[in-house]
Amino acid sequence: MRSWELSLALDRKSHRPLPQQLVLALVEEIRRGRLEPGEPVPGTRSLARTLGVHRNTVVAAFEELLAQGWLETTRASHTRVTRSLPVADDPSAHTRSRAMGFALRPWGNSARAFEAVPAGVLDFTGGLPDARLFRADLLARAYRRSLKRSKGKLLGFGSPAGDLRLRERLAAMLAARRGLAVTAEDLLVTRGSQLALHLLSLALVREGDTVAVESPGYPSAREAFCLLGAKLLPIKVDGEGLDVEQLERALERTTIRALCLTPHHQDPTTVTLSARRRLALLSLARRHRFAIIEADYDYEFQFDGAPVLPMASTDPHGVVVYVGTLSKALAPGLRMGFVIAPPPLRAALIAVRGQVDRQGDLGLEHAVAELLEDGEVLRHSLRARRIFHARRDLLVRLLRTHLNDALSFEVPRGGLALWARVAKGIDVERWAAASLRAGVRFFTGRQYAPSGRPLPFVRLGFGHLDEPELREAVRRMAKALPAR
Amino acid sequence: MRSWELSLALDRKSHRPLPQQLVLALVEEIRRGRLEPGEPVPGTRSLARTLGVHRNTVVAAFEELLAQGWLETTRASHTRVTRSLPVADDPSAHTRSRAMGFALRPWGNSARAFEAVPAGVLDFTGGLPDARLFRADLLARAYRRSLKRSKGKLLGFGSPAGDLRLRERLAAMLAARRGLAVTAEDLLVTRGSQLALHLLSLALVREGDTVAVESPGYPSAREAFCLLGAKLLPIKVDGEGLDVEQLERALERTTIRALCLTPHHQDPTTVTLSARRRLALLSLARRHRFAIIEADYDYEFQFDGAPVLPMASTDPHGVVVYVGTLSKALAPGLRMGFVIAPPPLRAALIAVRGQVDRQGDLGLEHAVAELLEDGEVLRHSLRARRIFHARRDLLVRLLRTHLNDALSFEVPRGGLALWARVAKGIDVERWAAASLRAGVRFFTGRQYAPSGRPLPFVRLGFGHLDEPELREAVRRMAKALPAR
Numbered sequence: 001m002r003s004w005e006l007s008l009a010l011d012r013k014s015h016r017p018l019p020q021q022l023v024l025a026l027v028e029e030i031r032r033g034r035l036e037p038g039e040p041v042p043g044t045r046s047l048a049r050t051l052g053v054h055r056n057t058v059v060a061a062f063e064e065l066l067a068q069g070w071l072e073t074t075r076a077s078h079t080r081v082t083r084s085l086p087v088a089d090d091p092s093a094h095t096r097s098r099a100m101g102f103a104l105r106p107w108g109n110s111a112r113a114f115e116a117v118p119a120g121v122l123d124f125t126g127g128l129p130d131a132r133l134f135r136a137d138l139l140a141r142a143y144r145r146s147l148k149r150s151k152g153k154l155l156g157f158g159s160p161a162g163d164l165r166l167r168e169r170l171a172a173m174l175a176a177r178r179g180l181a182v183t184a185e186d187l188l189v190t191r192g193s194q195l196a197l198h199l200l201s202l203a204l205v206r207e208g209d210t211v212a213v214e215s216p217g218y219p220s221a222r223e224a225f226c227l228l229g230a231k232l233l234p235i236k237v238d239g240e241g242l243d244v245e246q247l248e249r250a251l252e253r254t255t256i257r258a259l260c261l262t263p264h265h266q267d268p269t270t271v272t273l274s275a276r277r278r279l280a281l282l283s284l285a286r287r288h289r290f291a292i293i294e295a296d297y298d299y300e301f302q303f304d305g306a307p308v309l310p311m312a313s314t315d316p317h318g319v320v321v322y323v324g325t326l327s328k329a330l331a332p333g334l335r336m337g338f339v340i341a342p343p344p345l346r347a348a349l350i351a352v353r354g355q356v357d358r359q360g361d362l363g364l365e366h367a368v369a370e371l372l373e374d375g376e377v378l379r380h381s382l383r384a385r386r387i388f389h390a391r392r393d394l395l396v397r398l399l400r401t402h403l404n405d406a407l408s409f410e411v412p413r414g415g416l417a418l419w420a421r422v423a424k425g426i427d428v429e430r431w432a433a434a435s436l437r438a439g440v441r442f443f444t445g446r447q448y449a450p451s452g453r454p455l456p457f458v459r460l461g462f463g464h465l466d467e468p469e470l471r472e473a474v475r476r477m478a479k480a481l482p483a484r
Numbered sequence: 485m486r487s488w489e490l491s492l493a494l495d496r497k498s499h500r501p502l503p504q505q506l507v508l509a510l511v512e513e514i515r516r517g518r519l520e521p522g523e524p525v526p527g528t529r530s531l532a533r534t535l536g537v538h539r540n541t542v543v544a545a546f547e548e549l550l551a552q553g554w555l556e557t558t559r560a561s562h563t564r565v566t567r568s569l570p571v572a573d574d575p576s577a578h579t580r581s582r583a584m585g586f587a588l589r590p591w592g593n594s595a596r597a598f599e600a601v602p603a604g605v606l607d608f609t610g611g612l613p614d615a616r617l618f619r620a621d622l623l624a625r626a627y628r629r630s631l632k633r634s635k636g637k638l639l640g641f642g643s644p645a646g647d648l649r650l651r652e653r654l655a656a657m658l659a660a661r662r663g664l665a666v667t668a669e670d671l672l673v674t675r676g677s678q679l680a681l682h683l684l685s686l687a688l689v690r691e692g693d694t695v696a697v698e699s700p701g702y703p704s705a706r707e708a709f710c711l712l713g714a715k716l717l718p719i720k721v722d723g724e725g726l727d728v729e730q731l732e733r734a735l736e737r738t739t740i741r742a743l744c745l746t747p748h749h750q751d752p753t754t755v756t757l758s759a760r761r762r763l764a765l766l767s768l769a770r771r772h773r774f775a776i777i778e779a780d781y782d783y784e785f786q787f788d789g790a791p792v793l794p795m796a797s798t799d800p801h802g803v804v805v806y807v808g809t810l811s812k813a814l815a816p817g818l819r820m821g822f823v824i825a826p827p828p829l830r831a832a833l834i835a836v837r838g839q840v841d842r843q844g845d846l847g848l849e850h851a852v853a854e855l856l857e858d859g860e861v862l863r864h865s866l867r868a869r870r871i872f873h874a875r876r877d878l879l880v881r882l883l884r885t886h887l888n889d890a891l892s893f894e895v896p897r898g899g900l901a902l903w904a905r906v907a908k909g910i911d912v913e914r915w916a917a918a919s920l921r922a923g924v925r926f927f928t929g930r931q932y933a934p935s936g937r938p939l940p941f942v943r944l945g946f947g948h949l950d951e952p953e954l955r956e957a958v959r960r961m962a963k964a965l966p967a968r
Contacts, residue, residue, distance in 0.1 A: 024663060064790050068756065069759040069760055082759060086764050097826070099801075099802040100802045101769060101801040101803040102769070102774050102803060105686070105687055108686065109835055128640070128641075131640045132636045140624070140632070147623070148624070152618065152815075154817060155618060156815070177500075190841075194842045198839065202589070203592075204586075206713070207690065207691055272552065275511070275514070276566060280570050283570060285585060285586070289585060289586045291585075291586045305552075306503065306548050309511060314515040319585040319586060333638060333843070333845070333847070335845060348588050348593035348594075352592060352593065354707075355708055356678070356679065356840070357675040357682065358678045358819065361848065
């Protein structure tokens with residue numbers, strides 16, 4: 001028997017009992033091939049002496065190793081490393097390889113990088129609200145109260161459809177403010193609108209199916225469908241919103257499973273789908289049996305005129321699926337969204353949700369329900385709307401003062417971003433790159449084009465920037481403007 | 485012009501300004517077909533008089549309706565409902581249909597019902613920890629602190645890989661306690677192990693691919709793969725765990741993308757995969773280039789002997805993907821899981837995660853990191869292990885006393901459930917149904933069989949039942965035992 005000069009360093013201060021430490025150390029020796037199958041191991045007495053531990057420690061460890069199958073007893077009652085253990089493939093190999101011994105699915109495994117904004121850079125991307133305005137303390141307090149009152153229930157399993165109280169509050173809010181005659185039983189709570197779109201893809205789309213999307217349009221919606229292997233049918237957006245006539249012509253030769261659109265504050269152009277097209281679209285969906293996925297992501301933030309009621313408020317054919325979110329009304333990191341779908345689809349979405357992540361965070365859902373109930377969500381969104389309205393007006397003034405020759409735009413009647421055409425002769429991609437170096441980031445039209453080709457537009461999300469930040473951001477953009 | 489006896493009830497107490505209310509009411513009339521395309525509308529003066537509002541209110545509403553395209557101005561400067569609006573399809577239809585005007589994808593839209601346990605029923609299903617033991621107050625406090633310190637950052641967008649602090653703490657815990665030499669850069673935080681399995685399906689599997697699973701095995705894992713259209717290859721489990729020889733034979737004629745298994749406390753049988761088979765499996769995966777998805781769902785709860793180190797702790801070929809969770813160590817409703825994967829797969833999982841739900845709840849992730857950091861997670865799991873150990877021993881005694889003729893089992897060395905064979909002549913499905921009527925619920929072998937066929941076993945999850953509950957549950961089971 002070779003001498004047992006093995007690395008069996010036992011740690012007496014560890015939480016782990018000594019016999020367990022010994023088990024783990026011996027297994028490691030066998031796995032690494034330093035103890036080979038069939039190799040006899042020392043007697044318990046001699047090993048205990050070598051290690052300076054009580055013999056019972058070694059006996060307990062050996063019993064465990066025998067039970068787990070690493071050691072076996074010979075007929076002569078000796079103990080050895082189990083003879084039938086396969087020999088380690090490569091004893092010199094590292095414990096964990098950095099390489100990968102299998103293949104990925106061929107698509108859907110890359111996405112736009114979610115890059116953190118470099119420190120000091122002012123960020124126009126995203127059309128986000130200002131998380132600094134949100135009363136996080138009220139949320140935290142509501143969360144604590146919810147957990148306390150539930151006595152552990154909200155930390156257990158519940159319905160994948162979401163916390164009942166939250167669904168009731170959302171339904172009441174949607175009925176009162178968006179003309180949606182719904183109850184808690186029509187709703188499914190999701191983690192932001194992104195999970196809603198993902199669940200809809202899972203319930204509606206299989207590889208090779210076609211989904212119509214807006215062009216330019218919201219990249220994350222495209223990604224949600226492409227992840228399931230869908231083909232995209234881009235339909236162009238003009239001053240009236242989605243070009244329904246173009247869709248109608250395309251439907252003569254193509255079958256689509258769904259159309260995903262943003263009829264209110266179209267993302268990115270901020271235009272509202274015209275009345276005529278809304279009605280035409282409902283008929284078209286009925287005739288061609290596709291789902292209209294109405295992503296209504298910032299209904300709350302209408303500054304001029306009345307918000308247009310969602311298409312889902314009048315859906316006589318059961319073709320509209322309504323996707324909403326509190327990300328804009330409260331905070332994007334809260335990941336609270338919801339779907340309203342015809343009953344068979346809703347049942348499918350709940351089943352699918354259970355298979356994706358089982359359920360949302362019921363404690364936080366319950367806490368948000370409380371904020372809805374006591375009026376805090378409404379108060380917050382009215383307060384935020386005033387602030388965002390002022391920010392929009394300031395941004396418009398700043399752009400007219402400092403970038404009047406470079407940008408032309410319609411003042412957005414609502415929403416948290418401004419879509420501006422870049423004047424001829426300005427290379428928008430170069431401008432964006434120079435701006436980033438000058439400390440301001442924005443997305444160009446290219447990010448919204450399904451083709452990925454450059455478009456002479458910029459989108460400036462202003463909701464999360466306060467007045468000094470807006471001034472400085474526009475100043476930096478102007479400074480970075482390439483010479484023509 | 486017909487008389488305007490329309491249901492334009494305006495509410496002066498509403499948050500919504502009167503012109504907006506008027507806009508919404510008129511749009512609703514047009515949508516329902518009560519105002520038809522081309523129909524002239526009354527003058528602003530006369531409508532104001534009829535409604536008892538200031539004329540400016542009506543003027544503002546009409547301007548909005550003209551802007552949205554519901555009204556248009558004729559050459560003679562009269563105002564009418566836009567002539568080109570499509571006629572409403574069915575004016576008598578309800579505002580929202582309950583039917584559905586499109587089709588679902590043909591599979592994956594049904595699942596085991598997540599039925600709430602009826603009140604008063606003691607529940608042996610699930611193998612869950614006891615959420616009542618968890619210090620929810622500490623979590624709520626840590627959450628409040630995290631939000632407060634982050635000044636809004638944790639309520640904004642972050643990395644889809646999860647909060648950095650949580651990844652660091654998890655990596656340290658896994659290195660210290662599970663022999664996994666990992667850092668924060670190797671980890672991806674998920675919403676429980678279910679989302680981990682879903683993301684893995686998305687990154688690895690396409691419709692028609694084959695995934696090997698344990699038989700009997702964890703139903704939710706099967707569902708995660710089937711949702712993506714995978715075919716299952718069930719491999720039987722015996723007293724040594726997964727039958728690797730059977731898998732090896734199957735691989736002679738089948739290609740698999742992945743094998744999903746629970747080597748530690750196999751779910752449902754609680755057996756541990758033998759040393760010999762672990763090593764054989766690593767070689768097999770290397771040769772056939774498939775991923776071994778090691779779902780290690782309750783490593784913490786080992787009662788007898790040492791826990792066996794994860795297969796991922798020695799993975800020289802980059803074939804093991806490790807899925808862990810804090811659902812068992814803390815609370816299932818927290819939905820905190822994690823994946824360790826070779827770098828190319830991890831990058832793919834992060835991309836996919838961004839497309840599924842963007843990111844987890846960073847505030848809660850940060851709070852759990854704090855609980856890990858100050859030792860609360862470790863303290864809690866040691867405390868819980870003692871309690872669960874005692875509950876296991878009590879359940880064993882109760883079963884031997886009250887159901888000794890009906891059930892035979894090995895005492896599980898770890899985990900939160902006991903797997904028992906039902907004696908010949910007892911119809912286990914009838915017993916389960918009678919038990920539910922008697923106020924105790926448990927799963928039978930059938931729930932774990934990929935074929936869905938009955939198996940003469942019951943699985944009794946004991947972690948979440950305290951001593952009086954365990955006594956009463958076994959009493960009810962014994963009472964419900966069908967006569968043989």
